[in-house]
Amino acid sequence: MTQSAKRVVLASRPVGEPKPSDFRIEDYTAPPPGDGQVLLRTIWLSLDPYMRGRMNDGPSYAAPVPVGGVMEGGTVAEVIASNNPGFAKGDIVLSRAGWQTHALSDGKGLAKIDPKLAPVSTAVGVLGMPGLTAYTGLLEIGKPQAGETVVVAAASGAVGSAVGQIAKIKGARAIGIAGGKDKCDYVKNELGFDDCLDHRDPDLAAKLKDACPKGIDVYFENVGGAVFEAVFPLLNTFARVPVCGLIAHYNDTEATVPKWAASMMRAVLTKRLTIRGFIVGDFAARHGDFLRDMSGWVREGKVKYKEFVTDGLDSAPAAFMGLLKGANFGKQLVRVGPDKA
Amino acid sequence: MTQSAKRVVLASRPVGEPKPSDFRIEDYTAPPPGDGQVLLRTIWLSLDPYMRGRMNDGPSYAAPVPVGGVMEGGTVAEVIASNNPGFAKGDIVLSRAGWQTHALSDGKGLAKIDPKLAPVSTAVGVLGMPGLTAYTGLLEIGKPQAGETVVVAAASGAVGSAVGQIAKIKGARAIGIAGGKDKCDYVKNELGFDDCLDHRDPDLAAKLKDACPKGIDVYFENVGGAVFEAVFPLLNTFARVPVCGLIAHYNDTEATVPKWAASMMRAVLTKRLTIRGFIVGDFAARHGDFLRDMSGWVREGKVKYKEFVTDGLDSAPAAFMGLLKGANFGKQLVRVGPDKA
Numbered sequence: 001m002t003q004s005a006k007r008v009v010l011a012s013r014p015v016g017e018p019k020p021s022d023f024r025i026e027d028y029t030a031p032p033p034g035d036g037q038v039l040l041r042t043i044w045l046s047l048d049p050y051m052r053g054r055m056n057d058g059p060s061y062a063a064p065v066p067v068g069g070v071m072e073g074g075t076v077a078e079v080i081a082s083n084n085p086g087f088a089k090g091d092i093v094l095s096r097a098g099w100q101t102h103a104l105s106d107g108k109g110l111a112k113i114d115p116k117l118a119p120v121s122t123a124v125g126v127l128g129m130p131g132l133t134a135y136t137g138l139l140e141i142g143k144p145q146a147g148e149t150v151v152v153a154a155a156s157g158a159v160g161s162a163v164g165q166i167a168k169i170k171g172a173r174a175i176g177i178a179g180g181k182d183k184c185d186y187v188k189n190e191l192g193f194d195d196c197l198d199h200r201d202p203d204l205a206a207k208l209k210d211a212c213p214k215g216i217d218v219y220f221e222n223v224g225g226a227v228f229e230a231v232f233p234l235l236n237t238f239a240r241v242p243v244c245g246l247i248a249h250y251n252d253t254e255a256t257v258p259k260w261a262a263s264m265m266r267a268v269l270t271k272r273l274t275i276r277g278f279i280v281g282d283f284a285a286r287h288g289d290f291l292r293d294m295s296g297w298v299r300e301g302k303v304k305y306k307e308f309v310t311d312g313l314d315s316a317p318a319a320f321m322g323l324l325k326g327a328n329f330g331k332q333l334v335r336v337g338p339d340k341a
Numbered sequence: 342m343t344q345s346a347k348r349v350v351l352a353s354r355p356v357g358e359p360k361p362s363d364f365r366i367e368d369y370t371a372p373p374p375g376d377g378q379v380l381l382r383t384i385w386l387s388l389d390p391y392m393r394g395r396m397n398d399g400p401s402y403a404a405p406v407p408v409g410g411v412m413e414g415g416t417v418a419e420v421i422a423s424n425n426p427g428f429a430k431g432d433i434v435l436s437r438a439g440w441q442t443h444a445l446s447d448g449k450g451l452a453k454i455d456p457k458l459a460p461v462s463t464a465v466g467v468l469g470m471p472g473l474t475a476y477t478g479l480l481e482i483g484k485p486q487a488g489e490t491v492v493v494a495a496a497s498g499a500v501g502s503a504v505g506q507i508a509k510i511k512g513a514r515a516i517g518i519a520g521g522k523d524k525c526d527y528v529k530n531e532l533g534f535d536d537c538l539d540h541r542d543p544d545l546a547a548k549l550k551d552a553c554p555k556g557i558d559v560y561f562e563n564v565g566g567a568v569f570e571a572v573f574p575l576l577n578t579f580a581r582v583p584v585c586g587l588i589a590h591y592n593d594t595e596a597t598v599p600k601w602a603a604s605m606m607r608a609v610l611t612k613r614l615t616i617r618g619f620i621v622g623d624f625a626a627r628h629g630d631f632l633r634d635m636s637g638w639v640r641e642g643k644v645k646y647k648e649f650v651t652d653g654l655d656s657a658p659a660a661f662m663g664l665l666k667g668a669n670f671g672k673q674l675v676r677v678g679p680d681k682a
Contacts, residue, residue, distance in 0.1 A: 053611075060611045061578070237402070243610045264605070268618040269584045270394075270401045275616045277609040 003039065003080075005030040006313050007100035010065045014055055017324070022055070023071070023317040030102040033083045038110075040077035040095055040103045042336040045313070046124035047073065047320045048158070049222075049247045061279055071099035071316075074124045076113065080341060087112075094123045099316050101336055118295065120339070125331040126305040127294055129280055130158035133244055135290045136283035138163050138220060139170075141242035141276050146171030148217035151208070153227045154247070155196055156183040156306065158331035162294075163220045164193045165303045172218070175211050177204075177227055179326040186329075191304060199223075205230040215239075223247055232264070235273060243277040247324065306330030344380065344421075346371040347654050348441035351406045355396055358665070363396070364412070364658035371443040374424045379451075381418035381436055381444045383677040386654070387465035388414065388661045389499070390563075390588045402620055412440035412657075415465045417454065421682060428453075435464045440657050442677055459636065461680070466672040467646040468635055470621055471499035474585055476631045477624035479504050479561060480511075482583035482617050487512030489558035490577075492549070494568045495588065496537055497524040497647065499672035503635075504561045505534045506644045513559070516552050518545075518568055520667040527670075532645055540564075546571040556580075564588055573605070582616040588665065647671030 004027070011024040033039045054065045054072050065072055075098070079091040084107045087093070093110040097103035113123045125131065144150050150167035154160040155176025164174035164187070176187040176196035187196035195211045197204060208230050215236035221228065224246035235241070268275065297303040308330040310319040316334045323332045345368070352365040374380045395406045395413050406413055416439070420432040425448045428434070434451040438444035454464045466472065485491050491508035495501040496517025505515035505528070517528040517537035528537035536552045538545060549571050556577035562569065565587035576582070609616065638644040649671040651660040657675045664673045 061613070246610055268616055269587055269620075270618070272402070272618040272620065272623060273616075274618075275609055275614075277611070277613040277615075279610075279613065282613060 002032060003030040003102055005100065005102040007070050007098070008313065008316050009070055010055060010067055012067060013057060014052075018052070018055065018317075018321055020317060020321075025314060025317075030104070033081050033104055036084050036106055037104050038079045038084050038087045038107060039081040040075075040093065040097055040105055041080045041341060042075045042077045042097060042101050042103070042313075043092070043339060044076040044121045044124060045073055045099060045316060045334040045336050046075065046128070047316065047323050047332040047334060048130065049245055049323065051320065052247075052324060072096065073098050074129060075103075075336070076120045076123050077103070078337075078341060092120050094128065099313065101313055118298065121307060121333055122298070122305070124333070125158055125307065126162060126298060126303060127291065130331065131162050131294050132283070132287065132290050133280045134159045134162035134166060134220075135294060136280065136286050137242040137244050137278055138166055138218070140283055140286065141274070141278060142167075142218040142220060142240050144170050144172040144218050147173075149173045149175060149212050149214055150218040150220065151175045151177065151212065151216050151231055152220040153177040153199065153223035154326070155187045155191075155193060156329060157222075158305075159222055159244070160220070161187070161191055161305065161330075162303060165191055165297070167218070168192055169297065169302055175208070175216075177208075177223075183329060186306070190306075199227055205233075209234060218242075221245070235271060237271045239271060239273050241273060241275040243275060244279065307333055309333050309335050311335050343373060344371040344443055346441065346443040348411050348439075349654065349657050350411055351396060351408055353408060354398060355393075359393070359396065359658075359662055361658060361662075366655060366658075372445070374422050374445055377425050377447055378445050379420045379425050379428045379448060380422040381416075381434065381438055381446055382421045382682060383416045383418045383438060383442050383444070383654075384433070384680060385417040385462045385465060386414055386440060386657060386675040386677050387416065387470070388657065388664050388673040388675060389471065390586055390664065392661065393588075393665060413437065414439050415470060416444075416677070417461045417464050418444070419678075419682060433461050435469065440654065442654055459639065462648060462674055463639070463646070465674070466499055466648065467503060467639060467644065468632065471672065472503050472635050473624070473628065473631050474621045475500045475503035475507060475561075476635060477621065477627050478583040478585050478619055479507050479559070481624055481627070482615070482619060483559040483561060483581050485511050485513040485559050488514075490514045490516060490553050490555055491559040491561065492516045492518065492553065492557050492572055493561040494518040494540065494564035495667070496528045496532075496534065497670060498563075499646075500563055500585070501561070502528070502532055502646060502671075503644060506532055506638070508559070509533055510638065510643055516549070516557075518549075518564075524670060527647070531647075540568055546574075550575060559583075562586070576612060576614055578612045580612060580614050582614060584616060584618040585620065648674055650674045650676050652676050 009024050012022050014022045079087045086107050092113045095110050144167050150172045152160045152163040155178045167174040174193040176193045177199050178184050184196040187193045197207050216234045219231045219241045221243040222245035308328040313336050353363050355363045420428045433454045485508050491513045493501045493504040496519045508515040515534045517534045518540050525537040528534045538548050557575045560572045560582045562584040563586035649669040654677050
């Protein structure tokens with residue numbers, strides 16, 4: 001009744017870009033479930049940019065992963081043994097078991113997934129946290145109106161692809177920014193954005209201006225850096241900037257008190273901008289609306305999604321390092337185990 | 342039926358701090374009112390920081406004053422001749438006649454003032470634009486809750502003094518920042534703020550931290566500069582920053598595309614801050630609520646106000662240059678003419 005298992009722990013806190021030695025893969029033996037517990041077998045591990053923040057010490061909206069601790073993450077898992085009356089062997093659940101092949105749980109925070117409704121991997125993708133981030137940030141803060149221009153970066157990614165497609169559903173123009181021709185073609189031709197620009201293009205600012213002749217009304221900020229600087233001068237009066245990520249800065253090693261506020265704040269004032277940070281948990285109350293709308297849109301083909309899968313838990317560190325550089329093309333998933341054991 | 346008159350025009354666009362030669366005082370003859378017109382005699386001219394922006398060319402939320410044009414401004418005036426059936430000789434009106442002793446108007450944009458309700462100067466002060474700015478920015482964007490901490494700079498001024506007093510009415514703690522001991526004493530002892538700090542104190546950041554042991558939930562931004570930098574690290578998760586002015590930067594000569602976004606935006610994200618610019622006209626729909634609430638609070642003594650008066654239109658340029666440096670103590674007014682001619 002014990003189980004050979006594997007986990008990825010944080011070996012050391014990265015300075016700047018994470019490197020392979022910041023992770024350590026450990027073999028261990030998963031014990032049988034105790035009273036009230038279930039034993040989970042991971043099928044899918046979701047890799048997401050926020051995880052870079054958990055590798056750092058210091059204040060943020062969530063506690064850091066301790067050095068030596070299992071890397072955090074959302075998973076789709078099968079219950080393979082249960083001493084909890086709420087769960088049966090064979091149940092598929094959404095959990096936060098992290099980067100490991102097996103995990104014990106007392107059932108708290110687990111949500112059952114119905115495999116008949118959609119591929120179970122969507123529970124950590126378009127119908128999960130990334131989809132909910134796109135849906136709530138865009139609709140609760142961005143509030144795009146018909147005819148307005150919405151810009152989103154990482155446009156082929158899990159969040160960005162949903163943002164642009166929801167903007168289109170709401171009648172807005174959607175302009176994506178992505179890395180490279182293949183992603184841009186996909187965003188335009190498959191996802192139906194009005195345009196998509198390559199952030200590696202040295203003329204990004206000029207091309208973005210051409211692509212947004214009426215300026216930008218909503219900038220969904222998940223990137224920061226050069227993209228933000230190209231977007232900022234194009235923001236219209238009353239533009240809204242939901243901020244859910246800053247992947248361009250996650251490896252920054254300096255964090256100083258800002259000394260530069262004047263020019264940005266002047267634009268906030270004269271253009272009456274709204275810049276508002278959020279994390280997906282802030283809008284937990286919208287989860288029901290999200291599931292209803294998003295699953296409908298996916299069914300009707302109005303929202304498409306793309307998955308980018310690497311194989312085996314061992315691949316997680318490299319896949320995550322690649323994700324921070326945009327090496328993935330679509331929602332980054334790790335196939336940790338088969339659908340059925 | 343013609344009238345000797347005087348006006349202050351913009352002689353040249355200031356570079357940095359305005360200087361006396363940027364203004365020119367002109368004598369002229371005000372013609373009698375034509376068909377449908379009224380002739381106004383200015384009693385009070387309001388001087389406000391936003392006027393610095395009107396002296397610049399370049400994009401903002403309002404058109405600049407042309408070189409040679411009369412400086413813009415709100416006034417309280419008496420109708421001294423009328424060919425407009427809506428107004429009678431002797432009516433007191435709120436107008437935007439600018440920096441001049443007399444003005445013609447077709448009646449559009451004039452609002453009658455009842456001198457029995459309150460001193461007429463309050464129509465450009467606590468019951469006018471500055472009061473409405475404080476009321477709407479604090480209540481519509483800042484949304485202070487009982488027990489929260491609200492910080493406002495220029496706390497003895499027209500807007501700041503109202504912000505802190507309204508915050509107190511709503512059950513919040515109010516911390517002011519002002520220039521010098523006299524103003525701070527007034528803010529604490531007369532206006533009833535919980536504390537007031539001197540922005541000239543080299544230990545401002547440390548003292549502000551002591552004065553806000555539970556952090557800052559609302560920062561009403563009308564100043565920018567060093568005060569913003571002291572406030573920013575103390576903002577709590579979900580803090581709100583209504584931005585209505587940046588007087589510390591109005592004389593800046595550089596306006597570059599921001600290159601510094603990372604650290605501020607990181608805080609916006611992790612603390613889920615809301616930073617939102619506004620001007621008073623954005624909340625015109627709240628004017629009725631404002632007048633009802635604010636006139637009640639003034640009557641009950643819950644909101645006090647202080648006026649700082651210089652005498653004669655000729656004093657306006659120097660008074661305005663002083664206002665930008667905080668030389669005024671209370672709402673800056675120019676007494677252009679007597680209450681009754």
